[in-house]
Amino acid sequence: MTEKKGLSLNIPEPGCRPGDNPDFSDFDIPRAGSVKRPPIDVDPDEIRDMAFSIVRVLNKDGEAVGEWAEDLTEEDLREGMRHMLTLRAFDTRMMMAQRQGKTSFYMQHLGEEAVSCAFRKALREGDMNFPTYRQAGLLIAGEYPLTTMMNQIYSNAKDPLVGRQMPIMYSANDYGFFSISGNLGTQYIQAVGWAMASALSGDDKISVGWIGDGSTAESDFHAAMVFASTYRPPVVLNIVNNQWAISTFQGIARGGVGTFAARGHGFGIPALRVDGNDYLAVFAVAKWAAERARNGHGPTLIEHVTYRAGGHSTSDDPSAYRAKEESQAWPLGDPIERLKQHLIKIGAWSEDRHKQFEAEIMDDVLKAQKEAESHGTLGSGQGPSPRDMFEGVYEKMPPHLVRQRQEAGY
Amino acid sequence: MTEKKGLSLNIPEPGCRPGDNPDFSDFDIPRAGSVKRPPIDVDPDEIRDMAFSIVRVLNKDGEAVGEWAEDLTEEDLREGMRHMLTLRAFDTRMMMAQRQGKTSFYMQHLGEEAVSCAFRKALREGDMNFPTYRQAGLLIAGEYPLTTMMNQIYSNAKDPLVGRQMPIMYSANDYGFFSISGNLGTQYIQAVGWAMASALSGDDKISVGWIGDGSTAESDFHAAMVFASTYRPPVVLNIVNNQWAISTFQGIARGGVGTFAARGHGFGIPALRVDGNDYLAVFAVAKWAAERARNGHGPTLIEHVTYRAGGHSTSDDPSAYRAKEESQAWPLGDPIERLKQHLIKIGAWSEDRHKQFEAEIMDDVLKAQKEAESHGTLGSGQGPSPRDMFEGVYEKMPPHLVRQRQEAGY
Amino acid sequence: MAEMTMIEAIRDAHDQAMAADDKVVVFGEDVGFFGGVFRCTAGLQEKYGKNRCFDSPINESGIVGAAIGMAAYGLKPVIEIQFADYIYPAFDQIVSEAARLRHRSNADFTCPIVIRVPTGGGIFGGQTHSQSPEALFAHVSGLKVVMPSNPQDAKGLLLASIADPDPVIFFEPKRLYNGPFNGHHDRPVESWKKHPLGSVSEGNEIVEIGKASIYREGNDVTILTYGTMVYVAEAAVKETGIDAEIVDLRTLSPIDLETIVASVQKTGRCLVLHEATRTAGFGAELISLVQETCFYHLEAPMVRVTGWDTPYPHAQEWNYFPVPKRVGEALLKIMED
Amino acid sequence: MAEMTMIEAIRDAHDQAMAADDKVVVFGEDVGFFGGVFRCTAGLQEKYGKNRCFDSPINESGIVGAAIGMAAYGLKPVIEIQFADYIYPAFDQIVSEAARLRHRSNADFTCPIVIRVPTGGGIFGGQTHSQSPEALFAHVSGLKVVMPSNPQDAKGLLLASIADPDPVIFFEPKRLYNGPFNGHHDRPVESWKKHPLGSVSEGNEIVEIGKASIYREGNDVTILTYGTMVYVAEAAVKETGIDAEIVDLRTLSPIDLETIVASVQKTGRCLVLHEATRTAGFGAELISLVQETCFYHLEAPMVRVTGWDTPYPHAQEWNYFPVPKRVGEALLKIMED
Ligand SMILES: Cc1ncc(C[n+]2csc(CCOP(=O)(O)OP(=O)(O)O)c2C)c(N)n1
Ligand SMILES: Cc1ncc(C[n+]2csc(CCOP(=O)(O)OP(=O)(O)O)c2C)c(N)n1
Ligand SMILES: [Mg+2]
Numbered sequence A, B: 001m002t003e004k005k006g007l008s009l010n011i012p013e014p015g016c017r018p019g020d021n022p023d024f025s026d027f028d029i030p031r032a033g034s035v036k037r038p039p040i041d042v043d044p045d046e047i048r049d050m051a052f053s054i055v056r057v058l059n060k061d062g063e064a065v066g067e068w069a070e071d072l073t074e075e076d077l078r079e080g081m082r083h084m085l086t087l088r089a090f091d092t093r094m095m096m097a098q099r100q101g102k103t104s105f106y107m108q109h110l111g112e113e114a115v116s117c118a119f120r121k122a123l124r125e126g127d128m129n130f131p132t133y134r135q136a137g138l139l140i141a142g143e144y145p146l147t148t149m150m151n152q153i154y155s156n157a158k159d160p161l162v163g164r165q166m167p168i169m170y171s172a173n174d175y176g177f178f179s180i181s182g183n184l185g186t187q188y189i190q191a192v193g194w195a196m197a198s199a200l201s202g203d204d205k206i207s208v209g210w211i212g213d214g215s216t217a218e219s220d221f222h223a224a225m226v227f228a229s230t231y232r233p234p235v236v237l238n239i240v241n242n243q244w245a246i247s248t249f250q251g252i253a254r255g256g257v258g259t260f261a262a263r264g265h266g267f268g269i270p271a272l273r274v275d276g277n278d279y280l281a282v283f284a285v286a287k288w289a290a291e292r293a294r295n296g297h298g299p300t301l302i303e304h305v306t307y308r309a310g311g312h313s314t315s316d317d318p319s320a321y322r323a324k325e326e327s328q329a330w331p332l333g334d335p336i337e338r339l340k341q342h343l344i345k346i347g348a349w350s351e352d353r354h355k356q357f358e359a360e361i362m363d364d365v366l367k368a369q370k371e372a373e374s375h376g377t378l379g380s381g382q383g384p385s386p387r388d389m390f391e392g393v394y395e396k397m398p399p400h401l402v403r404q405r406q407e408a409g410y
Numbered sequence C, D: 001m002a003e004m005t006m007i008e009a010i011r012d013a014h015d016q017a018m019a020a021d022d023k024v025v026v027f028g029e030d031v032g033f034f035g036g037v038f039r040c041t042a043g044l045q046e047k048y049g050k051n052r053c054f055d056s057p058i059n060e061s062g063i064v065g066a067a068i069g070m071a072a073y074g075l076k077p078v079i080e081i082q083f084a085d086y087i088y089p090a091f092d093q094i095v096s097e098a099a100r101l102r103h104r105s106n107a108d109f110t111c112p113i114v115i116r117v118p119t120g121g122g123i124f125g126g127q128t129h130s131q132s133p134e135a136l137f138a139h140v141s142g143l144k145v146v147m148p149s150n151p152q153d154a155k156g157l158l159l160a161s162i163a164d165p166d167p168v169i170f171f172e173p174k175r176l177y178n179g180p181f182n183g184h185h186d187r188p189v190e191s192w193k194k195h196p197l198g199s200v201s202e203g204n205e206i207v208e209i210g211k212a213s214i215y216r217e218g219n220d221v222t223i224l225t226y227g228t229m230v231y232v233a234e235a236a237v238k239e240t241g242i243d244a245e246i247v248d249l250r251t252l253s254p255i256d257l258e259t260i261v262a263s264v265q266k267t268g269r270c271l272v273l274h275e276a277t278r279t280a281g282f283g284a285e286l287i288s289l290v291q292e293t294c295f296y297h298l299e300a301p302m303v304r305v306t307g308w309d310t311p312y313p314h315a316q317e318w319n320y321f322p323v324p325k326r327v328g329e330a331l332l333k334i335m336e337d
């Protein structure tokens, strides 16, 4: 650069890099129960402060406190625990399967299980999610068969996507789960379009958009906000702020000012932040936003504050760009530990029971895996046919694809 | 549509359509002088209210009032008048030239002259604008030769762009005027990139992005906001809200909630609105934002509230979609009339002098036009050579273009 | 049958489709109250209500993205991109999403949307109102690419596109909206009303996607073309007196190879003609297909007449546009070889 | 000379260029602290500081748009798009802005930017980590399109691209980053370190843009190809024993027509080979160019071996990828005809 005469550029840096001591003392965490719960038809302008606070229900002693504490039964809570543990066990097994060469790729949810599992609970049959690759909890909490998920991951003979998609790029229309795209952000405006269609049709189904903190920088985030603000369709727009986007911290996507939720304000869209590691808080906020949408009050923007405790994917090693200890230092804890503490606190659970439950769940996952592997794994030779690659490009195969299929020998 | 069960879609409508009576009584106009002027290093959070108010200097009696009233000399003001009148005369002549078949297309500024003319006054040599097609005032107030502008419009023998561009798509690097693109919004992020380069180079030049209300919906608006918030470069981001985007009113771009300026809040960028028909207010706000940028305080977002009194372009007839009377009903008046009233109020002007000035200016414009037309008009046969079409695709013409040029016979 | 301009035929196709199926929704920039800058959707909002035809924000990616979401819900969106030159911001949604959705989800979700795109030059629109980007879409598997050249086909193909279960990019050569244009910009404009192809069936008959038509039969050379260039070819044929067969492709993807092969094997010579820039244009694909299928029938090298590999110029428009003279010279050359 | 992988060669080219000219700035997603997901910019931030190499938000349009603004200021931005599949959001900025700026402003502003784009398949990346969109850019006037196939060329061409006064789309076949790959995915991977082309000059010599190289001389048939497919062609030649001339195009736009014509006029036969989907792919342009220039020299129809016209599949990757067997069969067919 030429010698400095004047200005310099601000290039944000995370608080800590490998070798540094993680320090989250700047991170402002409101007390559980301290944020008010407004009525669902609230004027967005009246709750601007919610975009700068965090809705939290579970306090440090594991009690559910404040206006956002829902009447969840013990059964509900245990079900939530089952979903989160299943997702974690599923991740463990699939990470291992990838290392064993049974598939090419995997992406885990470690530390973020509450977000998708609790959100799913607030949805109804017929509602539609437009997920990213890190919301498999929507499927698991929707009781989608684990074996089918694994079949997809293995690109095996029973893969519902017949080998066409990379692992974890599920599609499950009947379970309210839109086909995952590899391109970031594109599905956010599609969620808005789906909700517009529901409203145009006089329907009462809602859609849910999902996006990561890093991906809020993508332009389709803006398209979604503009269309949502203009047409006010029944959509909930979720931002999963897990602090990292591969190797870049969330400051690269927002310059360290304000919050992601605050982006709603420029569009008159009510925006709030929630403790993404608090199953009860995520559920409460999801229910509130879903009710708003279903009752014609339009879109809500929700920032889920959480932490990506694992690597970005099986291709990533985060120790190259962030301190190993950062994950332990993360002040909102682990979602499973926190729900466990709560269950124990209300007398519905014990450490032993938890251990046993974990083992049972791992057993189910192992059974599902065994079944899936009986249909083959990637490269085992039991996969879908090359013919399947030529099918489905269009509803009806056009002549040039028939010729190419024949040229390929199928 | 299937029978309504539940929701319906919000599709915004303007207050008035052809045949309706224009009614701007909902339009909240703060008193001139009522908005405070913060220091240039103000914390953006402290001036959030400015995104919902309007900085105004000239009151209804033509007095310059309040903290934003700058010490402009009579000479400054008369110069401003000259620029605005020149732009208006220029527009009149070029609209007519287009109707006379001397060129293919034109776009006028009627009612918006203050925005670009006054803003230009706050800039320094070396600063760079990234304009849309409705900021020719930047050139005129920068004393760019009128004849050269007309040469471009006529695609004649002296057209600096050698016939390649549609009329009014000027480019004038030396005058701080970036080459206009036909694609909306693209230049907003380029302005941010230019400012980043200035800061990276330790320079103190600033850049200025320009966009229309309708075009804020384009995705590159978001790209610009994200990059501006992350790197805080010395850029002023202007939104010219002239109420219309061809046939759609500004509500289609923002759903009738909040303001365009408020979009800055989600990015921690200070945002304010200004009376775009008030030469003094635009200048004051421009100066404030330029000083912020130059002194390392980063980007500012400015919404200029104005009204597109004419058609979108020579291809457009607005009477098909808005009431003819709307333009007269527009409550912020006409920028030239308002500056005239002020000049008279301070004793520096009279109706007669104004008339005479107008006539002199029209004379200059006519002279420029005569000169330009001596170099030809579109289709007069004096235009640039077909050879010019093959030049400049790359710095050095590659072999295939040489072949094609020869094939074309040039 | 009714006399219609291409604009009226397109409007009528919308009207028929909207009347027949209330899942058809129409939106885009200025298409609602105003009826579109080219007036192709005029009257639809008034007739069917704002829920069926409405204005959108100026965000092409958003328009296509929202349409994809609507299609996933079960509607049939028909959207307008104001000029082909402005389709690029939507490129990702079209290529990565619309084109892929059926395949990647194994038909769990599909994307029956129609993207209408006024295209081409000849209107002094300069580089951002004149481009012909059809090749970019023909390269993308999962899309269909259609370009009618007259009111009859415009109506029938638009109806077919709306009925199609897959995404269709529907290019409308804007220079043909009001009448056939043969590249002689200095001659009076002809109107569709007097043209046989301006006589359009009032019902909802479709023209099948994927079928070319023989615009003019001939024996000496085949001209493969589409859109505005059909009439330029016709003028060149008249001016040179060469007995060329003019094939109006109508659909670029999937291509009607059968008709192409039959014609070239008959004539033994081939000229490819389009407005778009030459390099890697759709003409290259046509040349390749003919080369692969008709090699032993070809008596002379095929020739491409196209827009030059430059941005579309304003003042030099008629040196850029493949005018009848250029086409005629190429025809003469092919016949000599 | 030093032994380098393609990654190291690319890194070294950055290093040389940044050392020589402080106007060169490097940015993109994950390219700063981490050095890029493929590590092509590793160490640059540490060496040159955050002002010269930094992370960007995840917005491809923003990355290119900001680079255009920087270039207008006078810097030379070298930016990375993480995967070719993610270049589509930037399509408008590339096509409507970068490619047009010099022409539309009559060189009042120019756009000397380099857009580096890891491209191609063979890594089980499925449809969004494997695409080869080069044809889309070759169609756009104002852009240069480069694709090296080895460390030597990668370094020399990247240096040339950075020095170039116009925008360059620089495709890096990611399957070649660590070693040549001939399509036999079931055989052990070879490393560049043992390969003659892995031996790279340490200085800042450029490889000229617009010049093909003859990868293998031969007499019976010309194979026109680029990127990963150079090694697939080589394998097919070995396996069939056919004496083919392999032309590594290296630059697709502007194309080196001279080398192509010389080779095909010598051999009289031609095979075109690329990973990208077939229809309207860059192969079509190559076929057309040869048809136009070598018609009377051709002894057999030219053949295209390409990716199929489907999205890039995950499990069926080796049925999609043009493997040596497919190329070999096509060679045999051409020789028979
Ligand atoms: C358009 C596009 N650009 C870049 C990528 C590469 N990429 C994949 S994931 C990722 C990071 C996303 O981070 P974030 O949105 O925070 O989601 P997270 O992974 O944290 O859940 C990037 C850059 C992509 N998939 N698509
Ligand atoms: C990408 C793109 N989409 C659409 C258009 C067509 N178009 C030209 S001007 C315009 C309206 C812009 O309105 P606004 O931004 O409010 O600016 P104004 O004309 O009012 O100054 C439209 C839709 C375009 N030029 N570029
Ligand atoms: Mg993240």
Ligand SMILES: [Mg+2]
Binding pocket: B212, B213, B214, B240, B241, B242, B243, B244, B245, B246, B308
């Ligand atoms: Mg406007």
